[in-house]
Amino acid sequence: MIKNKKDFGLGVVSVLIAAGITYMSLQLRSSPYVGDPGPRMFPLIGAAIMFICGVALIIRPEKESKAFLTPKQWKSAFAIFGVYVAATVLLYLVGFAVTLPIIFFVLTFMMSKLSLKEATPKKRAIKSLIYAILAGAGVYIAYVVLLDAVLPKGLLGL
Numbered sequence: 001m002i003k004n005k006k007d008f009g010l011g012v013v014s015v016l017i018a019a020g021i022t023y024m025s026l027q028l029r030s031s032p033y034v035g036d037p038g039p040r041m042f043p044l045i046g047a048a049i050m051f052i053c054g055v056a057l058i059i060r061p062e063k064e065s066k067a068f069l070t071p072k073q074w075k076s077a078f079a080i081f082g083v084y085v086a087a088t089v090l091l092y093l094v095g096f097a098v099t100l101p102i103i104f105f106v107l108t109f110m111m112s113k114l115s116l117k118e119a120t121p122k123k124r125a126i127k128s129l130i131y132a133i134l135a136g137a138g139v140y141i142a143y144v145v146l147l148d149a150v151l152p153k154g155l156l157g158l
Contacts, residue, residue: 007058024043083103090103093154095151101133105128112127
């Protein structure tokens with residue numbers, strides 16, 4: 001008898017999705033370069049991890065079913081989802097280089113409530129701002145300078 005149907009169902013769905021990802025990944029062409037894993041590698045690694053987690057849920061589910069999220073957790077999840085929606089809009093309007101530090105700042109500031117509970121909002125904001133500037137600059141340097149990639153520009157051309 002299945003004790004926790006939610007975990008069992010999630011495990012089965014995870015295994016099926018992993019099988020689908022594996023099937024679709026195997027349809028990709030191999031790399032023409034010797035020793036290059038090609039475009040199949042990352043999807044297959046992700047599918048393997050998903051498969052292992054799915055099997056683990058089927059074999060060893062939680063003893064009892066718990067509430068998925070508390071009301072406070074739902075509120076936090078919707079807030080983060082709202083940030084991602086705002087990121088999409090910002091990417092469309094102002095482009096990648098402007099959006100990334102803004103989103104880094106907002107998400108870091110939101111998460112700092114959990115990690116820096118004793119810090120004042122001003123101190124959390126300063127730390128988040130420093131992180132956003134450094135991380136944004138790091139991503140910019142990695143992609144634009146080192147990889148010579150062209151970052152998407154928004155409607156405003158920034």
